[in-house]
Amino acid sequence: MNLLYIAFKNLWHRKVRTFLTIFGVGVSIAAFVSLRGLAVSMVEAFRTTYQERGTDLVVLEKGSFDLLSSRLDESFVDKIKAVPEVLSVNPVLLDITITNFMNYILIYGWEAHSNLFSNLKITGKAPVNEHDAIIGAMLAKKLNKKIGDSVDVRGTAFTLTGIFQSQSLFEEGSVIVLLPVLQRIKKMEHQVTLLNISLRKGLKPNKWFVFKEEKPDKQVQLRISQLVPEGEVKDLEGIVSSENILAIFSKFSWAVSIVAFIIAILGIANNMITSVLEQTREIGVLLAIGWRKTRIVSLILYESTLLGLMGGAMGLFLGYVTIRIFASMLQMQSISNISLDFLFVVKAIAASLVLGLLSGIYPALRAVSIQPIEVLRYE
Amino acid sequence: MNSGFIVEAKNLSKFYENGRVAALSEINLQVTNGEFLTIRGSSGSGKSTLLHLLGGLDLPTKGEIYFEDKNLKDMVRQSKFRINNIGFVFQTFYLWPILNVLENVLLPLLESDFDKKERIKKADLLINMVGLEGKRLFAVNKLSVGERQRVAIARALVMGPKLLLADEPTGSLDSKNKENVLDIFLRVNREKKTTIIMATHETGKSYQFSRSIELLDGRIIA
Numbered sequence: 001m002n003l004l005y006i007a008f009k010n011l012w013h014r015k016v017r018t019f020l021t022i023f024g025v026g027v028s029i030a031a032f033v034s035l036r037g038l039a040v041s042m043v044e045a046f047r048t049t050y051q052e053r054g055t056d057l058v059v060l061e062k063g064s065f066d067l068l069s070s071r072l073d074e075s076f077v078d079k080i081k082a083v084p085e086v087l088s089v090n091p092v093l094l095d096i097t098i099t100n101f102m103n104y105i106l107i108y109g110w111e112a113h114s115n116l117f118s119n120l121k122i123t124g125k126a127p128v129n130e131h132d133a134i135i136g137a138m139l140a141k142k143l144n145k146k147i148g149d150s151v152d153v154r155g156t157a158f159t160l161t162g163i164f165q166s167q168s169l170f171e172e173g174s175v176i177v178l179l180p181v182l183q184r185i186k187k188m189e190h191q192v193t194l195l196n197i198s199l200r201k202g203l204k205p206n207k208w209f210v211f212k213e214e215k216p217d218k219q220v221q222l223r224i225s226q227l228v229p230e231g232e233v234k235d236l237e238g239i240v241s242s243e244n245i246l247a248i249f250s251k252f253s254w255a256v257s258i259v260a261f262i263i264a265i266l267g268i269a270n271n272m273i274t275s276v277l278e279q280t281r282e283i284g285v286l287l288a289i290g291w292r293k294t295r296i297v298s299l300i301l302y303e304s305t306l307l308g309l310m311g312g313a314m315g316l317f318l319g320y321v322t323i324r325i326f327a328s329m330l331q332m333q334s335i336s337n338i339s340l341d342f343l344f345v346v347k348a349i350a351a352s353l354v355l356g357l358l359s360g361i362y363p364a365l366r367a368v369s370i371q372p373i374e375v376l377r378y379e
Numbered sequence: 380m381n382s383g384f385i386v387e388a389k390n391l392s393k394f395y396e397n398g399r400v401a402a403l404s405e406i407n408l409q410v411t412n413g414e415f416l417t418i419r420g421s422s423g424s425g426k427s428t429l430l431h432l433l434g435g436l437d438l439p440t441k442g443e444i445y446f447e448d449k450n451l452k453d454m455v456r457q458s459k460f461r462i463n464n465i466g467f468v469f470q471t472f473y474l475w476p477i478l479n480v481l482e483n484v485l486l487p488l489l490e491s492d493f494d495k496k497e498r499i500k501k502a503d504l505l506i507n508m509v510g511l512e513g514k515r516l517f518a519v520n521k522l523s524v525g526e527r528q529r530v531a532i533a534r535a536l537v538m539g540p541k542l543l544l545a546d547e548p549t550g551s552l553d554s555k556n557k558e559n560v561l562d563i564f565l566r567v568n569r570e571k572k573t574t575i576i577m578a579t580h581e582t583g584k585s586y587q588f589s590r591s592i593e594l595l596d597g598r599i600i601a
Contacts, residue, residue: 001485001498006478013477285473288436289487289534290462373437376427376469376546 003295007302014275021271022310025352028264029315033348034322035253040344042249047240049168050196052119053090057221058239059195059231067094067193072231074190079227080197085220087200088115091192093182097154105139106174107153109182109192116196120171123147124162127178133158136172137165151175154185195231197224261351265359268307272300272363276370283367284375293368300364301357308356312349319348384409384445385542385574386433391442393428393597398440402428403597406442410576412541415568418578420594426578429594430544433576434465446542462490466535466573470547472527474519474534480506481515484533491538505533509563525556532563536573543567545577 011018050058059080064070072091080089093109110116117126120134124147127133133153135145140163143151150157158177166172183189199220225233241247276283283296391406403425410416418426431437432444435455444451446464454460474483484502493501506515509529519527528548535543545564549557567573593601 001478001482002489009477281473282475285469286486288434288461288467290459290465290538291486291490292459295490373431376431376436 003299003302007299007306010275010279010299010303011306017271017274018307021267021307022314024267025264025308025311025355026314026318028260028267028355029312029348029352030318030322031260032257032351033316033319033344035256037319037323037344039250039253043240045168045170047236049170050236050239052167052171053116053196054119054198055196055236056199056201057197057224057233057235059197059224059228059233060193060239062230062232068096070193071188071191072193072195072228074192076228076231077195080195080224083220083223083227085199086224087198090114090116090196090198091179092116092194092196093179093186093188093191094193095154095182095186106170107182108171108174108176109179110176111179114179115198120164120166122162122164124160127161127176130178130181131156131158132161133175133177134162134164135160135175137163138172139174142173153177153182156181156185197233261355264308264311264355268304268311268356268359269362271307272304272360273366275303276300276363276367280370281375284370284372287368287370288372288376296367297364300367301360304360304363305353305356308352308354308359309349312352312355315352316345316348383411385412385414385447386410386451386576387445387448388429388433389443389445391429391432391439391444393425393432393437394440401597403432403439406597406599408592408599410574413568413572413574415564415575415589416577417591418576418594419580419591420578421580424580424594425597426580426594427546428597430546430576430578433542434467434544435461459490462487462538464541466538466540466543468528468531468535468543468545468548470550472524472531472551474527474530476518476520479516479518480511480522480530483519483530484537486534487538501537502533505537506530508536508566509533510559523556525552525559528552528556528560529563532560536567536571539571541574543573543575545575547578547580549579549581 059072059076060067061070061072074091077089077091080086091111095107095109097105097107112126112128120126122134124134133151135143135151140146140160145151145160145163147160147163149160151160152158153175158175164171164176179192183191221233221235225231286296287293386408387410388406388408391403391408392401393403394401406429408429418429420426428437432439433451435444435446435451438452446454454464475486478486481499481502484505485498488498488501491498503512503515506512509532511526511529511533514522514526519530522530528551532548535545543564548564549560552560564575564577568575592599
């Protein structure tokens with residue numbers, strides 16, 4: 001028999017209260033897991049989209065709220081290509097549309113023979129003709145589409161010439177058509193959403209003589225900025241952190257998570273204080289027979305930490321289920337295959353451990369303030 | 380020089396409610412090693428208060444207590460003093476209902492440095508001594524009151540205390556169980572040479588041990 005065993009027995013002794021507390025903590029951790037998980041996955045999906053394209057810099061319209069509201073003139077492509085450090089410039093027009101089945105689908109407009117196609121694993125062939133389109137494997141599966149089928153984009157029918165796989169979740173849930181066609185459909189001739197820029201890079205040794213890819217030179221970034229006065233040139237981190245919708249969602253997820261944590265702490269603390277009050281006699285007698293106060297504190301903290309950890313385990317499960325439900329409810333292909341990575345699971349477990357410990361502090365102090373003589377005097 | 384007293388009280392007084400209520404007044408008491416002392420007296424005479432003071436659970440308002448010639452006030456500050464030296468038995472047992480017989484007896488041993496095997500061996504020895512070997516894994520609330528008191532005695536003795544303080548240990552028991560408990564105390568006193576101080580309000584023949592004092596209104600009257 002040890003303290004952990006006694007803590008377990010104590011929790012088992014008050015089963016209903018223990019279960020309700022674990023469930024309460026579980027819901028709080030689930031809120032953290034689902035909202036933060038969703039936010040992190042969206043950011044990662046966004047980052048991967050650019051990484052996979054080999055993008056070093058992105059030019060967006062200055063002051064645009066998000067990607068979809070950005071507008072740039074296509075003529076900047078040639079100006080930027082003239083910069084010696086620039087390897088390639090790929091204009092992209094982005095659109096979002098809704099299908100008959102209430103599915104939101106991303107539509108990319110890329111130039112024929114764009115370098116961006118080289119990062120996709122295409123079964124079939126890339127779009128060449130006006131009404132050609134390729135579809136992400138995930139979306140194809142969802143919409144039950146195959147090569148040769150037709151897909152409707154804002155009232156225009158496209159024939160699927162290929163199905164592609166991409167590391168980017170956003171691309172996997174999208175349809176790619178030729179840029180001039182999408183420009184025409186959206187009535188945005190010679191306009192694009194953004195410009196993907198890849199720079200010529202060498203490998204440069206760091207101080208440990210490990211060769212790493214060079215980061216984009218700030219000077220090049222500045223020179224491109226001067227060429228596109230109405231544009232804003234961002235590196236990969238810059239574009240990820242400045243995406244307003246992602247940032248708002250991230251802040252919102254933190255706010256909800258913090259409130260949920262506070263509720264969980266109060267829930268465990270309430271359970272533990274009630275338990276301490278109910279066991280005043282037992283704690284008093286343990287102190288009378290010579291148990292040290294640190295042992296009583298450990299016992300209470302064991303109990304509260306167990307509640308936190310069990311709640312955490314339940315929360316991870318509930319959170320994962322919630323993410324799946326969220327993803328299917330939002331009909332967002334790009335986030336529907338989110339998985340909780342190991343680090344995130346560790347973080348959630350650590351959060352529930354800290355939560356359990358924090359909520360046990362006050363009840364533990366209450367327990368050791370019990371005077372054995374007060375308990376025995378009223379025998 | 381060693382006085383030979385395991386516990387000695389000098390001019391011990393205890394007041395409550397800002398000195399308005401005197402629970403004990405000017406108590407002088409010496410208890411020698413291996414003695415079985417009975418403190419008799421009616422309810423409210425100060426027996427429990429005296430035991431609590433002698434066990435270091437409470438501090439006297441006036442006077443000093445010495446345990447093996449050392450001031451008890453200093454001794455109780457040492458973290459393991461009580462667990463290693465003093466055992467307590469209470470009238471209402473104070474067992475932990477969520478634990479079984481063995482686990483209740485093991486509780487004080489969690490403060491010891493013995494390994495798991497040794498702890499269980501020690502607990503089993505005491506459980507056998509109080510005659511509960513067949514019920515070691517019983518939930519304590521499934522036991523009779525007499526058996527519960529025997530579990531409490533085993534718990535008090537498991538660390539091998541030099542001094543056993545028993546506060547009305549037979550107060551809740553029928554006559555057969557009373558005799559059982561007193562038999563155990565006598566055996567512990569004789570065989571293990573454990574000093575026992577037992578408070579009781581009973582005056583029957585079976586309560587005549589090596590020495591007996593009587594309290595009335597917080598003073599020793601006999």
